[in-house]
Amino acid sequence: MKPKYFTASLLPLAAIALAHAQATSPMLLQRGYEAAAGEPGRADRGQVFFTSRHGGEWSCASCHGQRPTGAGRHAVTNKPLDPLAPAFNPKAFTDERRVEKWFRRNCKDVVQRECSAAEKADVLAWLQTLR
Numbered sequence: 096m097k098p099k100y101f102t103a104s105l106l107p108l109a110a111i112a113l114a115h116a117q118a119t120s121p122m123l124l125q126r127g128y129e130a131a132a133g134e135p136g137r138a139d140r141g142q143v144f145f146t147s148r149h150g151g152e153w154s155c156a157s158c159h160g161q162r163p164t165g166a167g168r169h170a171v172t173n174k175p176l177d178p179l180a181p182a183f184n185p186k187a188f189t190d191e192r193r194v195e196k197w198f199r200r201n202c203k204d205v206v207q208r209e210c211s212a213a214e215k216a217d218v219l220a221w222l223q224t225l226r
């Protein structure tokens with residue numbers, strides 16, 4: 096169960112939520128992950144997580160770039176990817192279903208498991224420091 100304050104923080108967005116059931120924001124998502132992890136996200140840890148290979152072939156940066164403020168390039172298909180940093184991509188982290196789908200898929204590719212709530216909170220904390 097999500098702690099109460101996360102649910103409460105969503106109430107002002109009820110109108111938007113009705114219009115678009117999955118609408119969210121980077122800050123709301125981060126708060127949710129932090130609540131689930133029981134600690135605040137840490138940007139320094141997020142950067143290390145994002146740029147490290149976790150015993151596999153790829154890091155998150157392999158596709159998204161070391162500093163995902165510009166377009167990434169898919170390591171396999173070479174297709175361009177939108178910047179992940181919210182300051183450079185207003186659509187990033189605004190659709191919860193999409194975010195969860197890609198976290199699930201990409202974390203399996205990179206860390207061979209799903210990312211923990213703490214890891215997601217760290218990555219989001221870091222991405223939001225990029226200006």
Ligand code: HEC
Binds near residue numbers: 154177189190
């Ligand atoms: C093999 C290439 C690849 C790797 C490695 C990868 N990603 Fe992605 N990621 C993608 C693609 C493709 C998308 C969809 C982006 C698009 O359509 O522009 C995406 C999208 C995302 C999104 C959705 C953003 C949004 O709001 O739309 C998140 C979050 C994300 N990636 C996080 C990560 C994290 C964290 C890692 C490391 C654990 C990672 N990715 C590693 C290819 C990759």
